[in-house]
Amino acid sequence: MKKLIVAYIFLLGLFALYLFYYHFNSSSETALEQVQEGIRGDMNEKYVMVTFQAGHDYWKRALKGFEDAADALNVSIEYRGAAQYDVNEQITVLEQVIAKKPDGIAISAIDPDKITTTINKAVDAGIPVVLFDSGAPSSKAQTFIGTNNYNAGVMGAEEMAALLNNKGKVGIVTLPNQLNHQERLKGFQETIEKDYPGIEVVEVKDGKGSEPVSRKAANEMLAQYPDLNGIFATEAIGGIGVGSAVSSAKGKNKVKIVSFDTDKQTLDLIKDGTISATLAQGTWKMGYWSLQFLFHLNHKLTADSKLGNISAPPLPANVDTGVSVITKENVGDFYGQ
């Protein structure tokens, strides 16, 4: 009888072992198939986003896009940035990031010329680098993901024309020395000239990215052109200054204002009717597709790798993330993002 018990125990133990191994093996096989079939990384992979004026509201949605892509792809990310608007500080931060040999770097360049050497150092060290929001065209980074500022100016002109029923006098407050603002201005002016003969751009002034300077510029325009119908501001601080000038001199909404970006103050001025429309950039998309592109470079899911062809540039050269128009009707969508 004792032998029988031992035999039973032995057989049952064997059965238990069989079950154990059967399920252990089948579960690891399933896992392997899934890793091969989907696009999925490893939590040990680390991708870094580098900006300037770190912590500024403007970067929040870009970082959210970067995070959402990291969740989808199962990889890790880190956010670093110069605290100030200072290219030397950004170079130092980028040097520190390169030293840690991350799997990819997405950077928004303060100064395209000065940061290029350090960007090239990263690329030469084999680290994938993409540029977003603010580019460095002569660097070795593989792609640029951001707003096509000329097209944004075109949309600004179309929105202004709609607000003015295609006729009237318009002034512009901009930053004449910055390339992205020159392009916004050019897109706006060329579209008005080509498509809206009833509208005339009567004045272009430098707002210096400062609220009081932009307010003063707008006040001068309003004095010189008492029949002015609209003002286009190519950046947010300028738009706030212009809004303040128009409210004091003429009253809200007497001169239509089209501005740029979606900081809280601008959204508030949209809500209360001071600013008629603002152009929202696709910042979430900048972050999301930056990480996707870095992942594709890191995992060799690119044109050159797939074609076995060193002459094929691996990624799209340029991605225009687009802009959308925010007015009183849809401003609620944009709060708290």
Add this chain to the structure above:
Amino acid sequence: MKKLIVAYIFLLGLFALYLFYYHFNSSSETALEQVQEGIRGDMNEKYVMVTFQAGHDYWKRALKGFEDAADALNVSIEYRGAAQYDVNEQITVLEQVIAKKPDGIAISAIDPDKITTTINKAVDAGIPVVLFDSGAPSSKAQTFIGTNNYNAGVMGAEEMAALLNNKGKVGIVTLPNQLNHQERLKGFQETIEKDYPGIEVVEVKDGKGSEPVSRKAANEMLAQYPDLNGIFATEAIGGIGVGSAVSSAKGKNKVKIVSFDTDKQTLDLIKDGTISATLAQGTWKMGYWSLQFLFHLNHKLTADSKLGNISAPPLPANVDTGVSVITKENVGDFYGQ
């Protein structure tokens, strides 16, 4: 003793069951996590690529990109197209594709105006649609992925300038009525004017996309300007005609030719020295990113879904897939793709 055996068997059975359930549950949990963490579809998802002149060599690399993305994402694809360069046939094909309710459609539009209604029908039926290679800007499709033809013209000018050591007389053979060719021409001409004062564009002729017409156009130029140094052809058939004219009249390589695209005949003429350089489009990338974007729309991995914001356009507005320069040095890379 019998009771003891029963108790043993009972306990061992319990242990076996415990093991069984423990592994069963942990294995299904692992599988679930992986599906959530990676970007991975289902083989029942079907995405369709629609072109015109189906089967033409030009589409091969775009389709390869579409296939490579499908492999990576674990989804199914289908390729459909009008056999001819005929917009009505393409409309019929697109109608048939819509009727099958696929999970997404990537289409290269023959005629932006005539196909727009049918594209909008697909979008209104809730089918994600992206445009690649040849767009339909006023349609409801969410994005365009293709060559920025102005930038391609800029690269053509830079390559021509390098071949001519920045001085000489240049002619152009193009298709003056097609938007993409107008943009290539404009990018070429504006770059020469702005950056290469030693080069003069002396003549622009219509090659009508025909080899004999382009040959005749080139022969007329060579007769009128005996000191002509280079000819830029904005499409492949034109380049072949120009090559034939230059070879007969002057001998190979006596007049530098910069052409477009990478059909076998053009590659052969690069290899034998008749054509100095050709501009290769990023066709693999058009196919690959078209499918990625359709997948992102279908799975709501887009800006509007992630921000809970109907005003944010879901995808980048415009993706410039870039061009690369092919010369005798790297022509080997491009055969057989």
